[in-house]
Amino acid sequence: MDFTTLLHRFTTAVAARDCEGFAALFTPEGCYDDGFFGAHHGRADIAAMLARFHVGGEDFFWEFLEPLQAGDLAYARYRFSYRSREPESAGQLIMFDGIARFRLRDGLIHDYTELFDRGVAFVQLGYATPRVRKLIDRYAAALRDGPACAAHMAAREARAKTS
Numbered sequence: 001m002d003f004t005t006l007l008h009r010f011t012t013a014v015a016a017r018d019c020e021g022f023a024a025l026f027t028p029e030g031c032y033d034d035g036f037f038g039a040h041h042g043r044a045d046i047a048a049m050l051a052r053f054h055v056g057g058e059d060f061f062w063e064f065l066e067p068l069q070a071g072d073l074a075y076a077r078y079r080f081s082y083r084s085r086e087p088e089s090a091g092q093l094i095m096f097d098g099i100a101r102f103r104l105r106d107g108l109i110h111d112y113t114e115l116f117d118r119g120v121a122f123v124q125l126g127y128a129t130p131r132v133r134k135l136i137d138r139y140a141a142a143l144r145d146g147p148a149c150a151a152h153m154a155a156r157e158a159r160a161k162t163s
Contacts, residue, residue, distance in 0.1 A: 001107045003069045007076060010109075011062040017054050019047040026109045033113040035098070036121075057082040057094070064100070072110075074102040080116075088126030096121050 001009075006025060013022035023043035026032065032046045033039040040049040053060065060082045067076040081095035098116030102109055118139060122132045143149055 003067055003074050003102075003104070006102075006104075006107070006109070007064045007067055011064065014050065014053070014062050015060050017050070019050045022050050023047040026112075027105050030109055031111045032109075033111075035114050035116050035118060053082075056085050058085060059083040069104075072104045074104060076100050076102075078114075084125055086125050088128075089124065092124065092126070094121060094124045096124075 009025055010022070012018075013025065023046040026043055026046055028043060029041065030043070030046065031039055031041050032049060034049060037049055037052060040046045061080070063079045064076040065078060068074065076099075078098050078100055079095065080098065081093055084090055084092045084094050096116050098114050100112065100114045103111040119132060119136060122135060127135070
């Protein structure tokens with residue numbers, strides 16, 4: 001399926017709480033790395049993650065903008081909104097912008113990851129400042145301690161030696 005059709009099915013499945021249909025958009029061993037809930041591998045785990053979305057929210061609307069694809073790599077900017085079910089913000093509309101990266105295989109999503117400002121979402125959710133700090137500290141530590149950061153630091157050190 002082409003990327004635009006895939007994005008339409010993706011957003012439609014999220015809004016409809018079609019967990020199995022959503023997971024079917026991924027390869028059997030696919031990964032969805034969610035900005036809140038972390039990485040989920042395989043269709044069953046991805047379906048369970050989408051079900052978890054609907055515990056904390058409802059009335060989801062996901063809009064992909066400016067989709068671009070080069071071979072099996074695709075990106076799209078997005079705007080995402082939903083009504084919160086969290087105690088601190090029940091009924092409030094939560095909205096944020098982000099960027100999504102898709103690695104595709106045979107017309108399906110093999111790897112999905114996203115970037116967005118989690119702090120913007122947490123403030124709208126009504127989380128107290130200490131809770132927001134704890135969450136952001138956890139995400140910062142995961143970035144700092146992850147393999148991508150280690151590779152970046154090694155490249156940084158190599159560049160410094162040649163300068």
